Amino acid sequence: MRCEIRHATEYHYPTPAWDSFNQVRLHPSQEERQTVRSFHLSVTPDAEVSSHRDYFGAIVHHVHVHDPHTHLKIEAQAIVDTHARPDPEPVQVMALAAERGRHTEFLVPCPRVPAGPWPEVFHVARPDLSDDLPGYLVALNTQLYRRFTYDTKATSVSTPLAEFAKDGRGVCQDFTHAMLGVTRQLGIPARYVSGYLYSGGEMLGAEATHAWVECLVPGYGWLGLDPTNNCVAGEKHVKIGHGREYSDVSPVRGTYYGGGRGKMDVAVHVYSEQ
Structure with missing residues (x-):
């Protein structure tokens, strides 16, 4: 099955925030039961983005927005092929x-x-x-x-x-x-x-x-x-x-200075081709 995924996380702040730093775990894993065909991470406003693999092997993106902002959007898009696995044989x-x-x-x-x-x-x-x-x-x-x-x-x-x-x-x-x-x-x-x-x-x-x-x-x-x-x-x-x-494995978490009490909105859409 081919799945197209769009995951958008948006933050809105009543006053400007700065030095916003987020850990983002949204990149699907590459393994026996699935193949990642593409992945793209976009951030608004412009951000410094780096990545590493964590202890358990997941790809983690680090998103750092230095400048003052009242809106932050982190959007991940991926296309993944999933594969059927046989049922396990009986084992005691x-x-x-x-x-x-x-x-x-x-x-x-x-x-x-x-x-x-x-x-x-x-x-x-x-x-x-x-x-x-x-x-x-x-x-x-x-x-x-x-x-x-x-x-x-x-x-x-x-x-x-x-x-x-x-x-x-x-x-x-x-x-x-x-x-x-x-x-x-x-x-x-x-x-x-x-x-x-x-x-x-x-x-x-x-x-x-x-x-x-x-x-x-x-x-x-x-x-x-x-x-x-x-x-x-x-x-x-x-x-x-x-x-x-x-x-x-929390999807998005982070810290920021200023901003006041922010509001977060998350939208996830998964489309499929059989």
Whole structure:
């Protein structure tokens, strides 16, 4: 599937701001399941732009606007071809024992996914060592999808996982942190994925950047699971990057001097050619 993506972030300030510095993670990743055909980042007003790859391999752009300004627009455009992957073959949960030491960063607690009895909190049955791992993960994905309610007004980017667990209402970021909490407590290496979703009107979370989970399956690699939509991440999912939690892959964040209390608007459009 070919996807054309346009992502615009705009800031409006009541008084001039200056020395605005932003970290921008909007460049889709190049990997087995997707090919980046083009990417272009435009900034208004003129800005100093540089880039590097972060610890997890994502391309990060640094946008620095020196001069006073009351409006800042950062727009990314990309064309990406996504490719279907075969389903993983059955593999027992016990096969993870040999893999955990190489992926401890996706097992240990982090600020947005702290340690806790998350399987018990979300009433999730722990798997037996002989259980089929991919089958268990797909069933877990469905269980969490059914337990939570998608509600764009219920949470913010700073809502703790414990609060979401209590109310059960939130967005893709919350669904993803919840699944990370469960899988990591079960000893399954899992990482937070930021990206885009081609919806066509039938999937949740396409109005902005989307989030889902990748879990390690020995002999297969990282299996993408989308608990917001109760599906395996497929050709409609375009990955930007991954990390331990949202903070590692937040799309745009930064600082500035002056400006007063600014207003931010975000518009995401994903078009597709089958």
